[in-house]
Amino acid sequence: MLDLARTLLIEAGVSDRVETVLGAVADLDSSPSFDVVIMIGVLHHLQGDAAKQNILTQIAMRLQPGAPLVVAGNYRAYASQPLFMAAWATRWRMNGSGPEEVRAKMRKILQVAEPPQSEEAVISLLTEAGFEEPVQFFASLFWGAWLAQRIPTTR
Numbered sequence: 053m054l055d056l057a058r059t060l061l062i063e064a065g066v067s068d069r070v071e072t073v074l075g076a077v078a079d080l081d082s083s084p085s086f087d088v089v090i091m092i093g094v095l096h097h098l099q100g101d102a103a104k105q106n107i108l109t110q111i112a113m114r115l116q117p118g119a120p121l122v123v124a125g126n127y128r129a130y131a132s133q134p135l136f137m138a139a140w141a142t143r144w145r146m147n148g149s150g151p152e153e154v155r156a157k158m159r160k161i162l163q164v165a166e167p168p169q170s171e172e173a174v175i176s177l178l179t180e181a182g183f184e185e186p187v188q189f190f191a192s193l194f195w196g197a198w199l200a201q202r203i204p205t206t207r
């Protein structure tokens with residue numbers, strides 16, 4: 053995945069301005085030196101609320117006061133929306149997946165991913181980690197994306 057990111061950075065002509073780091077957020081310098089963070093498709097892969105809370109707290113520590121976070125990922129209990137699951141399977145079929153492939157993809161999702169169970173759960177995780185004014189700006193089936201700000205240290 054990092055190789056793909058590096059290739060895309062080269063193609064975009066910005067590789068001399070971007071440092072790629074292999075590791076977890078916690079491996080980065082913990083000072084509040086970042087002026088923006090974008091985290092896509094990560095939160096629902098972390099098992100349990102504590103791990104989700106931890107990565108958001110780790111990010112908050114590294115963001116400058118008032119700086120934005122964009123976070124996107126799945127945020128509903130899959131079993132709670134059978135119609136959405138059916139629509140998801142239909143989308144895979146429309147993209148060329150056969151019945152067995154659709155079943156395998158569905159099994160994998162149900163095994164590996166553990167999304168926050170609601171938008172309220174996402175907001176609560178963000179607030180607890182030190183973010184404010186979370187606004188959802190995109191949603192599709194189980195997927196959602198939010199913009200939030202690191203709470204300024206002084207008001």
Ligand SMILES: C[S@@+](CC[C@H](N)C(=O)[O-])C[C@H]1O[C@@H](n2cnc3c(N)ncnc32)[C@H](O)[C@@H]1O
Nearest residue numbers: 053075076077078091092093094095097098107
């Ligand atoms: C489904 S991929 C999404 C990758 C990419 N953001 C994208 O949108 O294509 C999930 C990624 O989360 C990363 N990840 C999981 N826990 C992490 C952590 N604590 N710190 C940094 N990355 C983490 C995994 O290494 C994996 O690359």
